[in-house]
Amino acid sequence: MKEYEKTYTTKAKFMLHGGDYNPDQWLDRPDILADDIELMKLAHTNTFSIGIFAWSALEPEEGIYRFEWLDEIFNNIQGIGGRVILATPSGARPAWMSQKYPEVLRVNASRVKQLHGGRHNHCFTSGVYREKTQVMNRLLAERYGEHPSLLMWHISNEYGGECHCEKCQAAFRDWLKEKYNHDLKSLNDAWWGPFWSHTYSDWSQIESPSPLGENMVHGLNLDWRRFVTDQTISFFENEIVPIRELTPNIPITTNFMADTHELIPFQALDYSKFAKHLDVLSWDAYPAWxxxxxxxxxxxMRVGFINDLYRSLKQQPFLLMESTPSLVNWHKVNKAKRPGMHLLSSMQMVAHGSDSVMYFQWRKSRGSSEKFHxxxxxxxxxxxxxxxxxxxxxGQTLEKLSDIVGTNRPADVAILYDWESNWALNDAQGFGKETKRYPQTLVAHYRTFWEQDIPVDVITKEQEFSGYKLLIVPMLYLVSEEMIAGLKSFVANGGTLVMTYISGLVNEHDLTYLGGWHKxxxxxxxxxxxxxxxxxxxxKNYVIYRNQSYELKDYATVIELNTAKPEGQYKEDFYANTPAVTSHQYKGGKTYYLGGRLEDEFHRNFYQELISELALHPAVFIKHEKGVSVQVRQSPEHDYIFVMNFTEEKQPIVIEDQVxxxxxxxxxKGELTLEKYEVRILEKARGRASSFEGGMRS
Known part of the structure; x- marks a missing residue:
C-alpha cells in the first residue's frame, strides 16, 4: 500500500465541527445572534461557514456596502475561539443586479431567459457578473484576509446548471475553435457530420443542444457537457483572482454534491477536472437514512463509495461541508435520523477521510423554502x-480525534469512475434505456471490498494506475487511445485488470472503433x-462459474476467444455454453473480462478469489458479521480504526490485537458487543503486527 504523511489541508490540526451560519437572516434580532454564540459553545462547535447567500446584506444597493454586521460576527466567533470559513456570495444575486443587468440571468435550453429568484440561475459567461463577483470578493479579501479567525475560503455554493444565452453560445464556439484548432473539418469529422446532414459550413451555425435530450449529434452533446464544466471552472477561477492575490496562504474550497435518491456522483459537472483547481475538496452529503x-x-456502502471517490480525487483528506443532524426538506419523504444514527453517520464520513463534520444549517430559517430543513x-x-x-x-467525540486529522487511507485496489464515459453512455441510443446504470454498476463492484473492509480508491482516468495491485473498470464505454495505452502498460507491468460488458466501444469523440474491439x-x-x-x-439467464449458477440480468456479451481462458459459461439462449467470464495472462499481469451483469453473490465469490490471489487484506483485521464495517485511516505511526454497526441489532466483534x-x-482486546448503530473508534500502533492472515470473516 501507499504510505502517506499527514496532510493538514485546512492548516487546522483539529476536526472541524459546525456549519452554515446565516446571521444575515437575523440582523434585526440581536438577542438571537447573542444566543447563537452561547449555543455554539454548548454544541461543542468550532467552525462556521458564513456569507454563502449574503450578497443583499453585504451590498443592499449597487456600490453601497454594509460589512459592519459581518465584522461583529467574525469578532464574536473569534471570542469563543472559533474559526470562519468565509464564502463568496455568488450563489445568489441581489434583486437590484438582476433588474439593472439582465444579462446576468441564465437562459435555459429552450432559449427562455429565467426570472430572478431561486439560486444558481446566473450566467457563467456574463462579463457583468464576473466583474461584480470580483469586486465583492476583493472587498472581502481586503477586509478579512488577515483576520485571525479566517480559516478557509468557500467559493460560491454547489456549482451546477448551464446557460444557453448568446454570450454562452459565442463562448462555446470559441471553445470549439480552440479544441479543434480552428479546423471546421476536424469538428465535422469528430461529430460525424454527414449523419442527418449535420455538417457545418460555418462556425456561426453551431448552437448548444436544445433541448439537450432531443439532440441526436452525440459528439455535440459530449462537447457541450465538457464546455459546461470548463466554463464553470472558468467562472470559479475568475472569482478567486483577488483571493489568490490578497490571501495566497488561505486554502480554497467549494462544495461538491451527489445525486441523492440513489446517492451517486453528481452528473452535471466533471469533478475530476474541477478538483484540480481546489486546495481542499469538500462535499455535501444527504443520504436518506x-x-x-x-x-x-x-x-x-454507497456513502462509502462517494467518500472514496471524492477523497481519491486529490488523494488527501476532504471536508464534509454540509450534512443534516436530523432530516432534510427535499427528499420525497423527509425522515428524521433515529437515535444513534447521527454519530454513526458522522463518524463514517471521518472514517473514509473527512476532517470535518459540518451542517446545513446552524439555525433553522423562519421563512421560505428551508424553514423546515x-x-x-x-x-x-x-x-x-x-x-x-x-x-x-x-462535537465531544470529534474533540478526541485531533490526532486523526490529516491522515489518509492507503489502498491496493482502485475502481475507475469516468464522468465523460457516463455522459456518452447515457446518450447512446442502444442497450437498455433504463438499465445502463453506470454509477450503480461501479457501486456493485465496490460492495465486496467494503464488506471485506478492504480499502478502495475510486480514481479517474487522469490518475496514476501503477501503484495499485487491482484495477477495476466496469462499463468503461468511452476509452481513448491514450487510456487504452495506460491500461495496457498497467497490465504489462504486473497489474490485474477487470473489465466488463459495454466497455471500450467508442473513442473520446464518441465514435466507434472500426474493425471491432480495439486491437x-x-x-x-x-x-x-x-x-x-x-x-x-x-x-432469465445464468452463468456457470466454478460449478455454481449465478443469475444474469440486463446484459450478456457474446465472446470470441483467442488466447484467453474461459472461466465461466452462459447457461441459456443462443450463446449457451459459450464463454461468459474469461481470464488472460498478458506479460507481467493478468486480465479478467465479465461478459454479463451478474448478481452480488457472483461478485463476492469472484473478487474473493482475487483478494486471496493478490494478498489483499484490511489494514486491520477485526472479526465481525455482515453489516458491520471496519474502516482505517493511517498515520506513519498509528492505525485509527472505526468499527461501525450499520444493522438494526446488536453485533459481536472480535478484536485480535491490543487497541x-x-x-x-x-x-x-477480545470479544466486544456493538449496540444498534454503535461506533467504536480505536487506535493501534503501526509497529504491532496484525494477526490477520487473509480469508473470509465468519
Missing part, C-alpha cells in the same frame, strides 16, 4: 432537545466481444 427501499448497510438550533432555540444533544455528542484491448484480454445482448427484466478506544480511553 432509514428509507424503505434498502438496508442501512447497503446505504452506508434540519438544523442544530431549532425554532425552539433550545439546547435541550434530542437533535441538539446529538450534535453536542458528535490492444484484444491483445491484453486475449478475446473480443462480438455482440451484446440486452435483456428484458422478465428474461485503545480513543473516546473512552479503554484498552481493548
Amino acid at each position: 432509514h428509507n424503505d427501499w434498502e438496508s442501512t448497510a447497503d446505504l452506508a 434540519g438544523a442544530v438550533v431549532d425554532h425552539d432555540n433550545s439546547s435541550e432537545n434530542r437533535v441538539f444533544q446529538d450534535v453536542a455528542g458528535v 490492444d484491448l484484444q491483445a491484453i484480454f486475449g478475446m473480443r466481444p462480438v455482440e451484446t445482448d440486452t435483456l428484458y427484466p422478465s428474461d 485503545k478506544d480513543l473516546v473512552t480511553g479503554e484498552e481493548l
Whole structure:
C-alpha cells in the first residue's frame, strides 16, 4: 500500500465541527445572534461557514456596502475561539443586479431567459457578473484576509446548471475553435457530420443542444457537457483572482454534491477536472437514512463509495461541508435520523477521510423554502432537545480525534469512475434505456471490498494506475487511445485488470472503433466481444462459474476467444455454453473480462478469489458479521480504526490485537458487543503486527 504523511489541508490540526451560519437572516434580532454564540459553545462547535447567500446584506444597493454586521460576527466567533470559513456570495444575486443587468440571468435550453429568484440561475459567461463577483470578493479579501479567525475560503455554493444565452453560445464556439484548432473539418469529422446532414459550413451555425435530450449529434452533446464544466471552472477561477492575490496562504474550497435518491456522483459537472483547481475538496452529503427501499448497510456502502471517490480525487483528506443532524426538506419523504444514527453517520464520513463534520444549517430559517430543513438550533432555540444533544455528542467525540486529522487511507485496489464515459453512455441510443446504470454498476463492484473492509480508491482516468495491485473498470464505454495505452502498460507491468460488458466501444469523440474491439484491448484480454445482448427484466439467464449458477440480468456479451481462458459459461439462449467470464495472462499481469451483469453473490465469490490471489487484506483485521464495517485511516505511526454497526441489532466483534478506544480511553482486546448503530473508534500502533492472515470473516 501507499504510505502517506499527514496532510493538514485546512492548516487546522483539529476536526472541524459546525456549519452554515446565516446571521444575515437575523440582523434585526440581536438577542438571537447573542444566543447563537452561547449555543455554539454548548454544541461543542468550532467552525462556521458564513456569507454563502449574503450578497443583499453585504451590498443592499449597487456600490453601497454594509460589512459592519459581518465584522461583529467574525469578532464574536473569534471570542469563543472559533474559526470562519468565509464564502463568496455568488450563489445568489441581489434583486437590484438582476433588474439593472439582465444579462446576468441564465437562459435555459429552450432559449427562455429565467426570472430572478431561486439560486444558481446566473450566467457563467456574463462579463457583468464576473466583474461584480470580483469586486465583492476583493472587498472581502481586503477586509478579512488577515483576520485571525479566517480559516478557509468557500467559493460560491454547489456549482451546477448551464446557460444557453448568446454570450454562452459565442463562448462555446470559441471553445470549439480552440479544441479543434480552428479546423471546421476536424469538428465535422469528430461529430460525424454527414449523419442527418449535420455538417457545418460555418462556425456561426453551431448552437448548444436544445433541448439537450432531443439532440441526436452525440459528439455535440459530449462537447457541450465538457464546455459546461470548463466554463464553470472558468467562472470559479475568475472569482478567486483577488483571493489568490490578497490571501495566497488561505486554502480554497467549494462544495461538491451527489445525486441523492440513489446517492451517486453528481452528473452535471466533471469533478475530476474541477478538483484540480481546489486546495481542499469538500462535499455535501444527504443520504436518506432509514428509507424503505434498502438496508442501512447497503446505504452506508454507497456513502462509502462517494467518500472514496471524492477523497481519491486529490488523494488527501476532504471536508464534509454540509450534512443534516436530523432530516432534510427535499427528499420525497423527509425522515428524521433515529437515535444513534447521527454519530454513526458522522463518524463514517471521518472514517473514509473527512476532517470535518459540518451542517446545513446552524439555525433553522423562519421563512421560505428551508424553514423546515434540519438544523442544530431549532425554532425552539433550545439546547435541550434530542437533535441538539446529538450534535453536542458528535462535537465531544470529534474533540478526541485531533490526532486523526490529516491522515489518509492507503489502498491496493482502485475502481475507475469516468464522468465523460457516463455522459456518452447515457446518450447512446442502444442497450437498455433504463438499465445502463453506470454509477450503480461501479457501486456493485465496490460492495465486496467494503464488506471485506478492504480499502478502495475510486480514481479517474487522469490518475496514476501503477501503484495499485487491482484495477477495476466496469462499463468503461468511452476509452481513448491514450487510456487504452495506460491500461495496457498497467497490465504489462504486473497489474490485474477487470473489465466488463459495454466497455471500450467508442473513442473520446464518441465514435466507434472500426474493425471491432480495439486491437490492444484484444491483445491484453486475449478475446473480443462480438455482440451484446440486452435483456428484458422478465428474461432469465445464468452463468456457470466454478460449478455454481449465478443469475444474469440486463446484459450478456457474446465472446470470441483467442488466447484467453474461459472461466465461466452462459447457461441459456443462443450463446449457451459459450464463454461468459474469461481470464488472460498478458506479460507481467493478468486480465479478467465479465461478459454479463451478474448478481452480488457472483461478485463476492469472484473478487474473493482475487483478494486471496493478490494478498489483499484490511489494514486491520477485526472479526465481525455482515453489516458491520471496519474502516482505517493511517498515520506513519498509528492505525485509527472505526468499527461501525450499520444493522438494526446488536453485533459481536472480535478484536485480535491490543487497541485503545480513543473516546473512552479503554484498552481493548477480545470479544466486544456493538449496540444498534454503535461506533467504536480505536487506535493501534503501526509497529504491532496484525494477526490477520487473509480469508473470509465468519
